Amino acid sequence: MSAPPVVDGRAGGAAAPARSTTPTAVERLKRRIPLLPALVLTIVLTQVPLLGTVYYSFHSRNLLRGDAIEFVWFANYADILGDEHFRTAVLNTVVLTASTVTLSIALGVALAVLLDKAFLGRSVVRTLLITPFLVMPAVAALLWKHAMFDPVYGLLNWFLSLVGVGPIDWISELPMFSIVLMMTWQWTPFMMLIVLAGLQSQSPEVLEAAKVDGARAFATFRRITLPHLRRFIELGILLGSIFIVQTFDAIFLITQGGPGQATMNLPYFIYQRTFRAFEVGESAAAGVIVVAGTIVIAIFALRVILNLFREEG
Amino acid sequence: MATITYEAATRFYPGSERPAVDGLEISIEDGEFLVLVGPSGCGKSTSLRMLAGLEDVDEGAIRIGDRDVTTLAPGRRDVAMVFQSYALYPHMNVAENMAFALEMAKMPKQERRRRVREAARILDLEPFLDRKPKSLSGGQRQRVAMGRAIVREPQAFLMDEPLSNLDAKLRVSTRSQIAALQKRLGVTTVYVTHDQVEAMTMGDRVAVLNEGVLQQCDSPRALYQRPANAFVAGFIGSPAMNIREFAVHDGHARIGDRDVEVSDELRAALADEGLDRVLLGFRPESVDLVGPSEGFTASVQLVEELGADAYLYCSIAGTDHAGDPDIVTRIDPARPPRVGETVHLRVRAGHEHAFSPVTGERLSS
Ligand SMILES: Nc1ncnc2c1ncn2[C@@H]1O[C@H](COP(=O)(O)OP(=O)(O)OP(=O)(O)O)[C@@H](O)[C@H]1O
Numbered sequence: 001m002s003a004p005p006v007v008d009g010r011a012g013g014a015a016a017p018a019r020s021t022t023p024t025a026v027e028r029l030k031r032r033i034p035l036l037p038a039l040v041l042t043i044v045l046t047q048v049p050l051l052g053t054v055y056y057s058f059h060s061r062n063l064l065r066g067d068a069i070e071f072v073w074f075a076n077y078a079d080i081l082g083d084e085h086f087r088t089a090v091l092n093t094v095v096l097t098a099s100t101v102t103l104s105i106a107l108g109v110a111l112a113v114l115l116d117k118a119f120l121g122r123s124v125v126r127t128l129l130i131t132p133f134l135v136m137p138a139v140a141a142l143l144w145k146h147a148m149f150d151p152v153y154g155l156l157n158w159f160l161s162l163v164g165v166g167p168i169d170w171i172s173e174l175p176m177f178s179i180v181l182m183m184t185w186q187w188t189p190f191m192m193l194i195v196l197a198g199l200q201s202q203s204p205e206v207l208e209a210a211k212v213d214g215a216r217a218f219a220t221f222r223r224i225t226l227p228h229l230r231r232f233i234e235l236g237i238l239l240g241s242i243f244i245v246q247t248f249d250a251i252f253l254i255t256q257g258g259p260g261q262a263t264m265n266l267p268y269f270i271y272q273r274t275f276r277a278f279e280v281g282e283s284a285a286a287g288v289i290v291v292a293g294t295i296v297i298a299i300f301a302l303r304v305i306l307n308l309f310r311e312e313g
Numbered sequence: 314m315a316t317i318t319y320e321a322a323t324r325f326y327p328g329s330e331r332p333a334v335d336g337l338e339i340s341i342e343d344g345e346f347l348v349l350v351g352p353s354g355c356g357k358s359t360s361l362r363m364l365a366g367l368e369d370v371d372e373g374a375i376r377i378g379d380r381d382v383t384t385l386a387p388g389r390r391d392v393a394m395v396f397q398s399y400a401l402y403p404h405m406n407v408a409e410n411m412a413f414a415l416e417m418a419k420m421p422k423q424e425r426r427r428r429v430r431e432a433a434r435i436l437d438l439e440p441f442l443d444r445k446p447k448s449l450s451g452g453q454r455q456r457v458a459m460g461r462a463i464v465r466e467p468q469a470f471l472m473d474e475p476l477s478n479l480d481a482k483l484r485v486s487t488r489s490q491i492a493a494l495q496k497r498l499g500v501t502t503v504y505v506t507h508d509q510v511e512a513m514t515m516g517d518r519v520a521v522l523n524e525g526v527l528q529q530c531d532s533p534r535a536l537y538q539r540p541a542n543a544f545v546a547g548f549i550g551s552p553a554m555n556i557r558e559f560a561v562h563d564g565h566a567r568i569g570d571r572d573v574e575v576s577d578e579l580r581a582a583l584a585d586e587g588l589d590r591v592l593l594g595f596r597p598e599s600v601d602l603v604g605p606s607e608g609f610t611a612s613v614q615l616v617e618e619l620g621a622d623a624y625l626y627c628s629i630a631g632t633d634h635a636g637d638p639d640i641v642t643r644i645d646p647a648r649p650p651r652v653g654e655t656v657h658l659r660v661r662a663g664h665e666h667a668f669s670p671v672t673g674e675r676l677s678s
C-alpha cells in the first residue's frame with residue numbers, strides 16, 4: 001500500500017507564505033512607542049537596583065565605619081569567595097535546593113498520577129492537596145516551627161511517640177532535614193500541578209492504543225507517559241530551583257541559619273552580612289554572584305518552556 | 314485470524330438510561346471485511362471499542378474465535394486497532410511505534426526487526442523509519458498507524474474512521490489500498506465509518522446502525538437493492554432514496570394527480586397489517602421522464618448538473634407543501650428541463666420499495 005506522492009499534498013504545504021509587506025523603520029518605531037513607558041519602568045525597577053548592587057560590590061563600605069567609600073576592584077569578591085562561611089552557604093543552598101526539588105517532584109508525580117484517576121471526592125482532595133502552596137511562606141514556617149517541630153508539643157514527636165520513637169529535637173538535631181521536610185511540604189503542590197497539567201494534556205487515545213498493544217500499566221507509564229512528562233518535570237525542576245534558592249522565610253523564622261552554620265543558605269548569609277555585619281560591599285558581591293548563578297538557571301528554564309510549545313503540536 | 318461474534322452485546326454509558334449499543338447481534342466470518350456504518354452518535358465507535366475491550370459490555374457477550382473475550386483486558390484479545398487520530402506514540406520514531414506492541418509481547422529482537430521491515434516495505438514507509446510522527450504528513454501517519462496494526466499479525470483489525478483526517482483525493486486512493494491489503498493479509502476486519510460510499514466500496518458486508526440498534530447487516534448490493542426498513546433505504550444511496558407516504562384506495566396508491574396500481578403482494582401485505590397508507594421509496598435512478606399522457610405531473614424546482622449525471626428536484630402536483638422538493642430524479646444531462654417547467658414522471662415498474670408507515674419495516678419482498 002503506497003500513497004502516490006502527487007496526492008500527498010501535506011508534506012510540501014507546510015511552509016508558511018512569506019509576508020508580502022515589510023514595515024518601514026518609521027512604522028516599526030511607531031508601533032513600539034506605546035510600549036516604551038512599560039519598558040522604562042521595568043528597566044528602572046529591575047536593572048537600577050542590580051546596577052546599584054554591582055556598584056557597591058566594587059567598593060569598600062561598612063556602615064559601622066564612617067570612612068570614605070573606596071573603589072577596591074575585586075577585593076570584595078576575593079573576600080567573599082575566600083570566606084569559609086560563604087562556601088558553606090553555597091553548599092547548604094545546593095543541598096537544600098536539590099533535596100527539596102527531588103523530593104517534591106517525586107511526591108508531586110505520585111500525587112498527580114493518583115489525582116489523574118477519577119474517584120469520588122477528587123476535587124475536594126485536589127483542593128486540599130494544593131493548600132500548602134497557598135499558605136504564606138512565613139505562616140507556613142511558623143506553623144511548622146511550633147505545631148510540627150516543637151520537641152515538647154509538636155505533632156511530629158507525637159506521631160513518633162505512637163510507635164515508641166523519640167522524642168527528637170528536630171530543629172537542633174536534624175536542622176537541614178527539618179527545613180527540607182517543611183519546604184517539600186510547601187513545594188509538592190506546585191510540582192503536582194505542573195505534572196497534572198502534563199498528564200491531562202496527554203491524548204487519551206494514545207493511552208488506549210498502548211492498552212490495545214498489550215502494555216501493562218507500569219510499562220505504559222514508563223514508556224509513554226514519562227517521556228511525555230519529561231518537559232513538564234524539567235520545567236518544575238527549573239522553576240522550583242529558582243525559587244528555592246531564594247528561600248529566606250523558613251531559615252529566618254525556624255533556624256536563623258543555625259545551629260552553627262548548619263542551615264545557613266545564601267539569602268540568609270547575605271542578609272547577615274548586610275544587616276548584622278553591615279558589610280555592604282561584601283554582601284553586594286555575594287548578591288551579584290547569586291544573581292549570576294540564578295540567571296544561568298533561568299536561561300535553561302526559558303529554553304525548556306519554549307521547547308514545551310515547540311515539541312508537540 | 315478468527316471469527317468475531319457479538320451476542321446481544323449491550324452498552325449503557327453511566328448516567329444515561331438509553332443504551333448506546335442495544336443488543337448488537339452480528340457474526341463476522343474469518344477473513345471478512347465488515348463495515349459498521351450509521352449516522353453520528355449511533356454507537357459505531359462504542360461497538361468497536363467494546364470489541365477492543367476499551368468499553369465494558371454491560372449485557373451479552375463478545376467472542377473472538379472460540380474465546381469469550383467479554384471481560385478480557387484489551388491487551389489480551391489479540392486485536393489491533395487503528396484510531397481516527399492515529400494515536401501514534403509521539404516520543405517514539407516510526408520503527409519504535411510499530412515495534413512497541415511486539416516488544417510488549419516479549420518477541421525476540423530479530424523477529425521484531427523483520428516484521429517492522431516487512432510492514433515498512435508493504436506500506437512504503439522505509440524512508441521514514443527514523444522519523445518522529447510529528448515530522449510526517451497526514452497520509453504517512455495514517456500508514457504508520459496501519460503498520461502498527463499489521464506487524465502484530467493479530468486475530469482482527471479494528472479501524473475507527475481511519476481515513477477521516479485525509480483530504481478527499483488521498484481518502485479515495487487509501488480506501489482501495491486498505492481494502493486490497495486486507496484481502497491480501499486475510500485478517501478479519503471491523504471498520505467503522507459514517508461515510509456510506511466508504512462502506513459500500515470497502516465492505517464484504519455492511520452493518521447499518523441507528524440509535525444503537527442494528528438495522529440490517531448484508532452485502533452492499535443487498536443493502537442497496539433490498540433495504541430492510543425505511544431507515545436503511547434512506548441512509549444508503551446518494552442522493553437519498555425518495556421516500557414518501559401515500560394513501561392507498563382500492564389497490565391504488567394516489568401519487569400526485571394519478572392513481573398507480575400496487576402489486577397484489579403489497580395489497581395483501583397492507584391488508585394483513587390493516588393499513589390504508591404506505592411508505593413508498595424509489596431511487597432517483599428508478600424514476601423516468603415520460604410523455605404528458607403517462608406518469609404523474611411534477612414541477613421542477615432545481616436542476617443539479619454534475620457532468621456525467623443531472624438531478625432534477627421536483628414537487629409533485631397536488632401536494633401542497635411548497636418548500637421541500639418531493640422527489641429527486643436522475644436524468645440524462647444532455648437535455649435538462651428548466652426550473653419551473655412541468656414534467657411527467659413515472660417510477661419504473663418493480664423498482665419501488667414499500668415500507669409500513671407505522672413500523673418502517675419492509676412490506677414487499
Ligand atoms: N464516554 C461516554 N459517556 C457517555 N455517553 C457516551 C460516551 N461516549 C459516547 N457516548 C454516547 O453514546 C452514543 C454513541 O456514541 P459513539 O461514539 O459510539 O457514536 P458514533 O456512532 O461513533 O458517532 P460518530 O460517527 O460521531 O463517531 C452517543 O449518543 C454518545 O453521546
Ligand SMILES: [Mg+2]
Binds near residue numbers: 357359
Ligand atoms: Mg465514532
